[in-house]
Amino acid sequence: MNTTDIFLGPHRDLTKDEIGALKHIRAGVALPRLTYHKLEFENLAERRLGGWKLTQAGEYRLKAGK
Numbered sequence: 001m002n003t004t005d006i007f008l009g010p011h012r013d014l015t016k017d018e019i020g021a022l023k024h025i026r027a028g029v030a031l032p033r034l035t036y037h038k039l040e041f042e043n044l045a046e047r048r049l050g051g052w053k054l055t056q057a058g059e060y061r062l063k064a065g066k
Helices: 016-027 033-041 056-064
Strands: 045-048 051-054
Touching: 016 033, 016 051, 016 056, 033 045, 051 056
Parallel strands: none
Antiparallel strands: 045 051
């Protein structure tokens, strides 16, 4: 059986604040540094050239709304 090791962030539903922060990152809106680091720790966002971007897990969780 084929399985993949895709990490989709924390094993819980995201809070409204976290979902809002993901939306802000996608839109390029600045957030407090602590928020960026929390999302980075949860593997939902990462720092790249030109600023912060959502990870694959962050995109998926934002689309799912949880």
